[in-house]
Amino acid sequence: AGSRLLKGYRGGHVVIRFALGGCANRPFFRIVAAHSKRARDGKYLEQLGCLDPLPNAHGERVAGLNLERLRYWLGCGAQLSRPAEKLLGLAGFLPLHPMTVTGAERLAQRRRREQQAGTAPADGPGAAP
Amino acid sequence: MAALGARGCAAVPARLRALWGPHARRGLAQDVGEGKAAKAKPAFTDEAVQTLLYKMTGLDLHKVFRPVKKELKPPQYKLMTEAQLQEATRKAIEEAKTRLVMPPVLDEREPIDDVLAEDKFLEGTETTKYIFTDITYSTPHRERFIVVREPSGVLRKATWEERDRMIQIFFPKEGRRVIPPVLFKDEHLGNVFQQDRHEDLLNMCIAQFEPDSPDYIRVHHRTYDDIDKHGKYDLLRSTRHFGGMVWYLVNRKRTDGLLIDMLNRDLLDDATSLVELYHMLHPECQSAKEAKGGNLQGVELIKVFVKTESQREGYIQLALQAYEEAMATSTAS
Numbered sequence: 538a539g540s541r542l543l544k545g546y547r548g549g550h551v552v553i554r555f556a557l558g559g560c561a562n563r564p565f566f567r568i569v570a571a572h573s574k575r576a577r578d579g580k581y582l583e584q585l586g587c588l589d590p591l592p593n594a595h596g597e598r599v600a601g602l603n604l605e606r607l608r609y610w611l612g613c614g615a616q617l618s619r620p621a622e623k624l625l626g627l628a629g630f631l632p633l634h635p636m637t638v639t640g641a642e643r644l645a646q647r648r649r650r651e652q653q654a655g656t657a658p659a660d661g662p663g664a665a666p
Numbered sequence: 667m668a669a670l671g672a673r674g675c676a677a678v679p680a681r682l683r684a685l686w687g688p689h690a691r692r693g694l695a696q697d698v699g700e701g702k703a704a705k706a707k708p709a710f711t712d713e714a715v716q717t718l719l720y721k722m723t724g725l726d727l728h729k730v731f732r733p734v735k736k737e738l739k740p741p742q743y744k745l746m747t748e749a750q751l752q753e754a755t756r757k758a759i760e761e762a763k764t765r766l767v768m769p770p771v772l773d774e775r776e777p778i779d780d781v782l783a784e785d786k787f788l789e790g791t792e793t794t795k796y797i798f799t800d801i802t803y804s805t806p807h808r809e810r811f812i813v814v815r816e817p818s819g820v821l822r823k824a825t826w827e828e829r830d831r832m833i834q835i836f837f838p839k840e841g842r843r844v845i846p847p848v849l850f851k852d853e854h855l856g857n858v859f860q861q862d863r864h865e866d867l868l869n870m871c872i873a874q875f876e877p878d879s880p881d882y883i884r885v886h887h888r889t890y891d892d893i894d895k896h897g898k899y900d901l902l903r904s905t906r907h908f909g910g911m912v913w914y915l916v917n918r919k920r921t922d923g924l925l926i927d928m929l930n931r932d933l934l935d936d937a938t939s940l941v942e943l944y945h946m947l948h949p950e951c952q953s954a955k956e957a958k959g960g961n962l963q964g965v966e967l968i969k970v971f972v973k974t975e976s977q978r979e980g981y982i983q984l985a986l987q988a989y990e991e992a993m994a995t996s997t998a999s
Contacts, residue, residue, distance in 0.1 A: 586801060594845075595828075596795065597795045597796065598794055598795070598796050598797070599797055599799070599835065600798050600799070601798075601799045601800075601801040601836050602798060602801065603802055603803075604811070605804070606802075627798075627815050627821075628796070628815070629798075629821050633785065637788070637791075638787060640791065641787050641789075641790075641791045642787065644790065
């Protein structure tokens, strides 16, 4: 097998995405600028931050973002993965992702439907006799 | 007396400015605002005030270079001539001076509550908040962006406690913990005071908190109050906390205990410096006017001060008498 140190790809572009690390039942994401054809947790160009998805003792999910380097890679033409876009939207660095808004509205609709479904059968058996 | 107006950065001695960095500029920004009025109140950072406080701190080399608990190494012995010994002592005094630089005394910081965005429709999508920190290496910690996205959808700036925690997580400083130790709570400070470890407590407090945080100010004030209550002024003498303690006491006009302690230890120069500082800070009091009018020095100054300003007049008169007797016997013999 050839050396894996200097991989030459055909095509591909730089993406800023999450690389999963951590242990069993304990995820930890590193926000990373890498070639799109690389493995998810493989060699990256630069680490731009981290995200801990589990809440800490104070009930907060900690995320660090190296905004200066992020701006540099975006200026170099890097693309973002969808979760990365959503996270930066929540952070306020980018405008809110439309799917975040859509997801929130869908959730609200589903909750409203469940609430109505919950009251309607209660009315039905109650009103019938 | 030197002119007391706050003249911006020029008023701060160069060595203090180098060591305090951004805090010197911050503390002075407030002074310059006040100084525009006719009579500026002398600040902690004024050259005149700093010289007086520094004189009172004393320079006990044995205490400054007291052995700190480190790795156990066998002692090193050097053979020196008289000249080399003097040179070594001089260098030790220089280093002691750097160790005695006083930590800054600032006002309590204003709490931050600034909302950047409100997105009500995000309510209910998340259960816990997100806290985002900007980990760019070159930004100063005071200007770092740290924002919190609450589950209710509101994007706000982080509070000072959250800021300190996040900065300690991503840029750890030695001697500082992410969550402040339980030792700094009020109920546990009593134990520390009983063991006479005020100096260690204050050193830990400087390492843990920012100088303008309410916890730092609270711990320092409790320590100074306890020292004043029990008269343990000598614990802080020849350390870098002595200046801060004197500043606190003089601002609150509780100088009697300290004055008695100085007279009992025959430190007349320190006592006169204390009275001078008092007059600088409270120029409207009677003894200040008398002193300026009569141009008094030494024991006379203290006597005038005692007659008008102190609560425990009797004790101070006794201490003054004892001091004068001691002077008389020492000059006679």
